[in-house]
Amino acid sequence: MYLHGTSKINAKGHLEIGGCDVTDLAKEFGTPLYIVDEALVRGRAQEFMSAFRQTGLRFQVAYASKAFCVMAMCRVAEEEGMSLDVVSDGELYTALKAGFPADRIHFHGNNKTPEEINMALDANIGCFVVDNFNELHLLNALAADKGKTVNVLLRITPGVEAHTHDYISTGQQDSKFGFDLGNGTAFRAVETTLGLANLNILGVHSHIGSQIFEVEGFRMAVEKVAAFAVEIREKLGRTFTVLNLGGGYGIRYVEGDKPLPLGVYVNAIADAVKSVCADANFPLPEVWIEPGRSIVGDAGTTLYTVGTSKDIPGVRKYIAVDGGMTDNPRPALYESKYEAVLANRANDSLEEVVSVAGKCCESGDMLIWDLNLPKVESGDLLAVFCTGAYNYAMASNYNRIRRPAVVFVKDGQADLVVARESYDNIVGNDLLPARLRKEPVSK
Structure with a gap:
């Protein structure tokens, strides 16, 4: 056992x-x-934070709230010094209701609605992770309406396939998420963003999958993403200050699952970032990650x-x-x-x-x-x-x-x-139109 x-x-x-x-x-x-x-949740968060501090890099560890989003969990994440990523108005509302600092919230999602974007703009969240060209122009227009300039990361698909279930692999070229790196779409997205007055591009985001038990995929993703950052600096004159490598760190569900210590993942990412940046004479960026499952x-x-x-x-x-x-x-x-x-x-x-x-x-x-x-x-x-x-x-x-x-x-x-x-919760949003209501029987 x-x-x-x-x-x-x-x-x-x-x-x-x-x-x-x-x-x-x-x-x-x-x-x-x-x-x-709760002690195990806090311990996992502290492992990530401690491992990053030892790398000497600037960093953010953002809890991926999609894994488990309730107000108490948002409070624990804040107390442990984490940032928070959300993918819907409901998750954003939960975080704000819990008092989570808006400037440490990152908003993800491949189909953010105008209502969600406006809600996040009004809350002054820290960053939008933009997934497609439609969103780039919509976000820019809505930010302009409010007289705001907002920080963005562009989500890219680096062409790295994690060894995991097809439904939770997201870094490969054929994915519903992000701008493709291999076919030039990601480059065009950066060009487009630089031309939008109300968006401030910090860097790029990638996520290669979930429940991953090795570090090679993360190393490959870092190499591709960092090489892209170098290309952007050389061709467009923009130096990214943030590289977000997502999450996906595996846990032990059953015998045979062999997750690595969390520090091993962090060190592999940090070493790859340092190596690639040194070779290209590129200033070390702030590194963000987004663990969810491995926290809770x-x-x-x-x-x-x-x-x-x-x-x-x-x-x-x-x-x-x-x-x-x-x-x-x-x-x-x-x-x-x-x-x-x-x-x-x-x-x-x-x-x-x-x-x-x-x-x-x-x-x-x-x-x-x-x-x-x-x-x-x-x-x-x-x-x-x-x-x-x-x-x-x-x-x-x-x-x-x-x-x-x-x-x-x-x-x-x-x-x-x-x-x-409660049972009242179950029927709480049900409505009976007048024609279906059961009228009292007249005597």
């Missing part, structure tokens, strides 16, 4: 996270329940209650839990793998192999196939590890299932940071 962060098995044989017995958490907050190990992924655990079971002799045994693809769609989307334990009987001997089904009305609502567990009984608590990233963020109300609560645990204290949805 591999336990992350502050997780351990206590004297009662129960899983304990952040000094809190999860059986007590289940009684207090119900299940399904997202449990976040293995700090999250989802706690379920086991309900029914179905044993098909000679085929498999299913157990069903009170959540599923509504709180964790990743297995259905990416065939993602997870590990889990019976949280209330963690020391019991393993006796059977089961497959964990969710409660949604979909055959594809499966969380884990072929999991070794003690003899499972209705009412047992199943803890699924490494659900901190892209689980709550992608949760839905399919089948009108209410989204779970979220608690932060640290030093024996559990704080509710997202309340469980």
Whole structure:
């Protein structure tokens, strides 16, 4: 059994996270329940910040809020000295509502609406990461209307394909994101930006994918992006002051996943930047990165209650839990793998192999196939590890299932940071036109 962060098995044989017995958490907050190990989140952030300080480079570590965006997480990111990247008005609103400093917010996205751009302009955010020519001209016009000049990075696709799932590879030429480096589009984008009076280009951004376990892809991306910066200086006379290398640093979900220490990724990026810049006599830029999963992924655990079971002799045994693809769609989307334990009987001997089904009305609502567990009984608590990233963020109300609560645990204290949805939340935006309303029966 591999336990992350502050997780351990206590004297009662129960899983304990952040000094809190999860059986007590289940009684207090119900299940399904997202449990976040706050100390582990802060530790991951501190690893990145410390590693960069040791490189001597100017830097920003921006938490990629798409991984898990709630006000409490924005506050933690700020307290740890991080910047923040957002990709929607909802994420921006959450950050601002939490009091996150606007000048440390970077706005991403391949289709920002005028309303989103105006919202970000009014908040005076630190930087827009521009994805296409339409956005360049729209942003310039809206900034001009407000009498503002705004900082931008241009997102480029460097032609580096990470060794990851096709759906989460983004640096290759055939991508919905960014200006292509190989066919000259990125160069034209810089030329265009330099001609727009209300945009101040700081540099470029690239992101090669997610859940990456090696550094070679990052080195290649740095070499291509830095070479592009040198070309821009030579041909257009503009010296970039920022290179943003994105995120994508992998975590351990299951046995066989072998993520590198976070400092290894940072040092590889820093060494490549220093080397390329020295060779080209290019001034060292400020380096930005955008970790998300590697900050929160293995700090999250989802706690379920086991309900029914179905044993098909000679085929498999299913157990069903009170959540599923509504709180964790990743297995259905990416065939993602997870590990889990019976949280209330963690020391019991393993006796059977089961497959964990969710409660949604979909055959594809499966969380884990072929999991070794003690003899499972209705009412047992199943803890699924490494659900901190892209689980709550992608949760839905399919089948009108209410989204779970979220608690932060640290030093024996559990704080509710997202309340469980109520039935009124479920119907809160529903409207009945007059013709469909049920009128009182007249006597």
